Amino acid sequence: TTTLVWFRRDLRLHDNPALSAAAAAGAVLPVYIHAPDEESPWAPGGASRWWLHHSLAALQDQLARHRLPLLIATGTTTLETLRRLIRETGADAVAWNRLYDPAIIERDQQIKRILREEGIGAESHKGALLFEPWEIRKGDGGHYRTFTPFWRSLRRQASPDRPLPVPDMDAPAARPASTALDDLRLLPAIRWDRGFEPVWSPGEAGAWQRLTTFLEARLRGYDDRRDWPSVPGTSGLSPHLHFGEISPRQIWTATRDSPGGDGDDAESFLSEVAWREFGHHLLFHFPGMPDDPIDTRFRAFPWDPDGDTALAAWQAGQTGIPIVDAGMRELWQTGWMHNRLRMVVGSLLTKNLRVPWQRGEAWFWDTLVDADLANNSMGWQWIQGCGADAAPYFRVFNPVRQGERFDPDGAYVRQWVPELETLPAKHIHAPWQAPADVLRDARVTLGVTYPHPIVDLKASRQAALDAYQTIRNAD
Ligand code: FAD
Numbered sequence: 001t002t003t004l005v006w007f008r009r010d011l012r013l014h015d016n017p018a019l020s021a022a023a024a025a026g027a028v029l030p031v032y033i034h035a036p037d038e039e040s041p042w043a044p045g046g047a048s049r050w051w052l053h054h055s056l057a058a059l060q061d062q063l064a065r066h067r068l069p070l071l072i073a074t075g076t077t078t079l080e081t082l083r084r085l086i087r088e089t090g091a092d093a094v095a096w097n098r099l100y101d102p103a104i105i106e107r108d109q110q111i112k113r114i115l116r117e118e119g120i121g122a123e124s125h126k127g128a129l130l131f132e133p134w135e136i137r138k139g140d141g142g143h144y145r146t147f148t149p150f151w152r153s154l155r156r157q158a159s160p161d162r163p164l165p166v167p168d169m170d171a172p173a174a175r176p177a178s179t180a181l182d183d184l185r186l187l188p189a190i191r192w193d194r195g196f197e198p199v200w201s202p203g204e205a206g207a208w209q210r211l212t213t214f215l216e217a218r219l220r221g222y223d224d225r226r227d228w229p230s231v232p233g234t235s236g237l238s239p240h241l242h243f244g245e246i247s248p249r250q251i252w253t254a255t256r257d258s259p260g261g262d263g264d265d266a267e268s269f270l271s272e273v274a275w276r277e278f279g280h281h282l283l284f285h286f287p288g289m290p291d292d293p294i295d296t297r298f299r300a301f302p303w304d305p306d307g308d309t310a311l312a313a314w315q316a317g318q319t320g321i322p323i324v325d326a327g328m329r330e331l332w333q334t335g336w337m338h339n340r341l342r343m344v345v346g347s348l349l350t351k352n353l354r355v356p357w358q359r360g361e362a363w364f365w366d367t368l369v370d371a372d373l374a375n376n377s378m379g380w381q382w383i384q385g386c387g388a389d390a391a392p393y394f395r396v397f398n399p400v401r402q403g404e405r406f407d408p409d410g411a412y413v414r415q416w417v418p419e420l421e422t423l424p425a426k427h428i429h430a431p432w433q434a435p436a437d438v439l440r441d442a443r444v445t446l447g448v449t450y451p452h453p454i455v456d457l458k459a460s461r462q463a464a465l466d467a468y469q470t471i472r473n474a475d
Contacts, residue, residue: 001026002172006096010127010244011055012204015163017125018095023167031071035078045366047335050193053186055243058203072179088176097127100280101373102287130160130248133284143285145388160249195333207240215258223268229338230412238370279374290377293386297471304354320451323403326416335369346383347397352460357384393468396461403429419450
């Protein structure tokens with residue numbers, strides 16, 4: 001048997017069920033097929049494309065060490081490309097690990113059916129999740145809408161199996177020509193990615209480095225430190241998980257095996273990994289989640305019709321609200337933003353500025369290196385208050401209070417908003433309330449060196465609550 005192993009977002013050799021199954025059956029030909037249009041309208045955004053390029057390069061290197069080429073292919077459709085490769089190589093099977101984005105599920109099911117009809121073995125495997133979205137079920141057989149019972153149910157399942165080792169792999173005799181990675185043009189023409197390089201190492205080795213550092217240095221105290229944007233308190237594994245450079249099963253096992261692996265910090269960390277599972281569970285059962293509010297009353301929400309200017313200021317990190325601008329600039333420069341800030345900036349956009357959550361979601365999609373359809377749409381519906389398991393609508397984050405609480409000395413704001421660097425901590429989260437002499441000493445001139453706040457936080461909060469009243473009692 002020769003199997004085409006169709007790599008997608010499982011760009012790793014360890015614990016790769018499709019790869020292991022193929023290697024056990026015979027020769028293996030690793031393939032990556034570039035067909036972003038098939039994921040439309042959620043084809044990878046700019047930051048994800050950057051990551052994908054480097055991750056594919058890392059996978060190529062790793063496979064080369066096993067004397068295997070990574071075949072990169074393009075074509076009109078993935079099905080056509082697979083058929084061509086089957087013809088050219090004489091392969092008799094295709095194997096892949098499952099993904100759960102609605103457009104991908106549909107395509108993959110079709111490919112599986114057609115290939116099987118044509119006499120080709122087509123097998124999909126579970127590689128991206130601890131449990132399939134249909135494996136965690138309520139007592140009545142239905143799916144969950146809220147996290148806590150989902151997490152309890154997940155914890156009641158048998159522990160995930162131990163991760164698989166890298167299999168011994170034989171290459172087939174036939175090797176069709178590969179497209180060059182550079183020809184996929186994944187990297188930006190204008191170099192906005194310079195801030196990414198010092199922060200990230202895409203690829204399986206980079207993922208392991210992150211996990212090891214995290215378990216050694218950050219697991220202890222995680223439950224408290226995960227909320228502080230100015231300290232490296234979280235794992236930074238999200239883009240590695242999204243591209244499948246590490247599996248949740250590997251993370252689960254390594255965490256449990258590490259010192260403190262049965263303590264509260266480990267429990268807290270693994271529950272975050274389970275939020276990712278929950279996001280996939282929701283996306284699978286609510287495939288409209290990326291576009292449509294699960295609480296359909298929000299379809300009629302009175303958004304601000306003049307939201308474009310506010311959206312542009314928010315995207316540029318120029319709202320005049322320091323903690324928000326710090327988060328948005330961190331996002332632009334590094335492709336990542338701390339979870340607390342994602343909630344704070346999301347609340348300002350959708351509530352104080354009343355810009356539709358889908359527009360924030362789209363900006364995150366383009367700029368996050370961890371942009372993930374399940375987690376991103378769940379996060380935005382949560383913050384807007386229209387999701388399956390959402391914060392209540394009236395919970396409008398006060399960004400000044402959030403800044404004072406989670407960045408008390410202003411270190412995070414100073415790092416990303418250098419115009420405010422010399423402002424004392426007492427005023428750094430609300431410069432518009434600082435006395436004139438303090439601003440003068442810090443060389444801050446509002447409206448000149450740093451914007452006035454884009455909205456009155458109190459009045460806009462009230463306006464948001466009033467807007468909510470208009471849809472509250474609808475069916
Ligand atoms: P850690 O704290 O180290 O957590 C470990 C892993 O658990 C993460 O890598 C991630 O896979 C998962 N995880 C943690 N928190 C969450 C969460 N709240 N929801 C789902 N999974 C979680 N996460 C993404 O991976 N992609 C997105 O596109 C995304 N968009 C978001 C949008 C909004 C509006 C919000 C509020 C949250 C979003 N998140 C998203 C969730 C969360 O912010 C990130 O997963 C987290 O900040 C990643 O950092 P980390 O890897 O250091 O997390």
